[in-house]
Amino acid sequence: MLDIKYIRENTELVAGKAKQKGFDVDVSGLLSADKARRDLQDKVQKLQAERNALAKGIKGRPPTDDEAEKGRSIKERIVPLEKNQAIVEKEYQRLIREVPNVFPDDTPLGGEEANREEKKWGKVAKKNFEVLDHATWAEKRGMLDFERGAKVAGNKFYYTIGGLAQLELALTQMAMSFAAEKGFTPMLVPNLANSRVIDGAGFAARTKEEQQIYKVEDQDLNLIATAEIPLTGFHADEILDGLPKLYAGYSPAYRKEAGAYGKHSKGLYRVHQFNKVELYVFCEPKDSEQWHQKMVALEEELCKKLGIPYRIVRIAAGDLGAAAYKKYDIEYYSPLDGSYRELTSCSNVTDYQSRRLNIRYRDGKETNFVHTLNGTAAAMSRLPIAIIENFQTKDGKVEIPKVLQPYMNGQTTL
Numbered sequence: 001m002l003d004i005k006y007i008r009e010n011t012e013l014v015a016g017k018a019k020q021k022g023f024d025v026d027v028s029g030l031l032s033a034d035k036a037r038r039d040l041q042d043k044v045q046k047l048q049a050e051r052n053a054l055a056k057g058i059k060g061r062p063p064t065d066d067e068a069e070k071g072r073s074i075k076e077r078i079v080p081l082e083k084n085q086a087i088v089e090k091e092y093q094r095l096i097r098e099v100p101n102v103f104p105d106d107t108p109l110g111g112e113e114a115n116r117e118e119k120k121w122g123k124v125a126k127k128n129f130e131v132l133d134h135a136t137w138a139e140k141r142g143m144l145d146f147e148r149g150a151k152v153a154g155n156k157f158y159y160t161i162g163g164l165a166q167l168e169l170a171l172t173q174m175a176m177s178f179a180a181e182k183g184f185t186p187m188l189v190p191n192l193a194n195s196r197v198i199d200g201a202g203f204a205a206r207t208k209e210e211q212q213i214y215k216v217e218d219q220d221l222n223l224i225a226t227a228e229i230p231l232t233g234f235h236a237d238e239i240l241d242g243l244p245k246l247y248a249g250y251s252p253a254y255r256k257e258a259g260a261y262g263k264h265s266k267g268l269y270r271v272h273q274f275n276k277v278e279l280y281v282f283c284e285p286k287d288s289e290q291w292h293q294k295m296v297a298l299e300e301e302l303c304k305k306l307g308i309p310y311r312i313v314r315i316a317a318g319d320l321g322a323a324a325y326k327k328y329d330i331e332y333y334s335p336l337d338g339s340y341r342e343l344t345s346c347s348n349v350t351d352y353q354s355r356r357l358n359i360r361y362r363d364g365k366e367t368n369f370v371h372t373l374n375g376t377a378a379a380m381s382r383l384p385i386a387i388i389e390n391f392q393t394k395d396g397k398v399e400i401p402k403v404l405q406p407y408m409n410g411q412t413t414l
Contacts, residue, residue, distance in 0.1 A: 001096050001355045004034055017102045020109055020317045030095040037092050040085040047078045097199070100322040101352040107317050107326070114316035115329070121300070122309025124333045127392070131335045134388040135267025137398070138164050143414075144267070156257065156271045163414040167387065167400070168275065168380045170407035172250065175277040175302065175378035179248035182298060184279060187249045189230040192221045197233035200357035202323030202349070212256045223254035227278040228374040235282060236357040240370060243361055244283035244291065248377065251276065267385070269341070274381035281373040284361060285351065288371035289326075292348040295375040296328050299344045302377060305403045308386045309333035311340050325350045332386035343382050346375035388414075 007014050008031065015027040051074045058067055108114045138144035143164035149157035160168060176186050198204055203213060203225060214223040224230060227249030234247070253276050268274070279298065281291050296312065303310045315327040324347040331340035351369040354360070360367040391399040398414040405412060 001352060002099055002101065003351075003355070004096060007031070007096075007099065008034070014099060014102060017317070018100050021100050021103070021320055021322070022111075022318045023098070023100045023322065025099050026095060027099065030092070030099065033088060033092040033095055036088045037085070040081060040088060044078060044081050044085060047074055047081070050074055051078070097356070101320075101325045101350060103317055103320060103325055107320075108314060109318070110316045111318035112316070115319060116314040116316070117311055118314050118328070119312040120309075121304065121311070122307070122333065124309050124335070124338075126338075127335055129394045131389060131392050132396075133266060133336055134385040137388055137392065137396075138267075141414075146267075154272075157273060158268070158271065163411075164384060166408055166411075167384055167404070167414065170400075170404045171378050171380065171383050172275065172277060173407045174305075174404055176248060176250060178298075178302060178305075179277065179279060179377055182246075184246040184248035187227075187231070187234075187247050189224075189227050189234075189249045189251050191224055191251055191254075192216065193224050193229050193233060194220045195222065197229060197236065197357070198222050200236065201229045201232040201353055202321070202356070203229060214254050214256060224251060225255050226253050226276060226374075227251040228280060231278065231280040231374070232353050232372060233357060235359045235370075238359060239367055240282060240359065240361045243370065244281055244287065247280045249278045249280060251278075253379075253381075268381045269385060271381055274379065276379045276381075277377040279346075279375045279377050282354075282359070282361075282370045283373070284363075285368070285371050288348050288350060288373060291371075291373050292326060292328075292346065295373060296330075296346045299330050299346055299375055299377070303330060303332070303343070306383075306387065306401045308343070308390055310343060313340075315345075323347070323349045323352050325352070332382070332390070334386075334389055336389060341382075341385075343386060344376035344379065346373070348373050 002014065007027065011027055011031065015025070018025045018027070051071070054067060054071055054074070063071065108116045135144060143161050145159040145161060149159055180186055198213060213225055216222065230251070231247055231249045252273055254273050257270050257272060279295055281295065283291050300310070300312070310330050310332050313329045313331055315324070315329060320327055327345060327347040329342050330344045332343040334341055349372045351371055353372045354369040359370050361370050387401065388398050391401070393399060400408060400412055400414060
């Protein structure tokens with residue numbers, strides 16, 4: 001969440017940028033709740049000071065009748081104020097948590113259609129044969145089975161089999177090894193998180209229609225949509241030393257993907273469960289922009305190692321979501337139709353998550369909130385697609401990128 005002092009001093013800017021992100025927030029109501037909260041706090045603190053002074057004056061002896069009456073009077077005044085304070089605080093917390101992060105002035109305005117291309121890499125020459133989409137290619141070879149997945153778990157669940165399963169494991173090992181070489185500590189994370197961590201990471205839905213998280217019935221537990229969630233919660237309520245802290249989390253990702261069907265939804269592209277390697281950074285505020293650029297460069301390096309043609313896109317305000325301050329996507333080239341489709345993303349979240357989960361660092365004699373960043377190293381709902389589509393050969397095989405071959409016992413094709 002944003003600093004309330006920042007909101008007070010930049011009310012119009014915060015309200016305007018929230019609207020440009022697509023959020024209808026009650027900033028004036030928040031400021032009213034903030035004022036009521038501070039007024040009540042002042043009154044309660046004054047009465048508490050009176051009570052403490054009275055207690056100090058009668059320490060070690062029985063109170064006089066006047067002192068006893070004064071104590072009763074203070075209690076009668078402070079109890080309703082504290083009850084009202086709790087009500088106002090709850091409303092204040094609700095309103096401030098609805099305010100999305102701001103974004104830099106050079107961010108493109110608009111929705112997904114306004115995302116701005118920044119850079120391209122790789123050869124995208126048209127193939128002289130018909131390229132099969134990944135689902136058709138894999139299902140014909142018995143490597144992907146959505147029909148049996150639906151029988152067991154429902155629509156958009158699936159089995160990966162044989163060579164495709166080996167490819168995913170190879171991609172996972174390669175991505176985790178790459179991250180470790182770059183200084184990221186490998187982590188296996190809980191696949192469930194409580195509501196506080198879900199909300200703190202910025203994944204709580206505004207409406208039932210937007211709900212993407214699977215909730216466990218009758219428990220305060222939710223299936224994670226990404227390792228970003230438990231990685232954010234890892235340092236909740238801590239004061240960190242030795243920044244930056246770099247983590248590479250591997251986990252399944254569970255998503256309802258409500259309303260996501262249609263464009264690019266065939267096969268693995270939008271599914272309810274997939275595995276992913278996520279990069280995560282906790283750093284000082286002064287370093288977060290630099291780390292953002294470094295993380296995007298790491299995602300690029302992975303694409304280049306695999307030989308996947310891509311472009312970098314700067315995400316527009318209306319496509320940023322609540323938590324992100326600044327975001328880039330890397331999109332892979334699809335020879336099916338000559339378009340680019342999302343492969344990875346990388347976001348600078350500034351202190352939006354750390355304020356919600358109370359994650360700080362020592363700044364001299366004071367403590368301040370850290371900045372957090374997240375980026376996809378390898379999503380198994382996307383990378384296998386990019387490889388199958390880009391490295392198909394005329395005889396129907398798929399060439400395995402050289403960087404993956406050591407993880408597949410030297411196998412060169414699927």
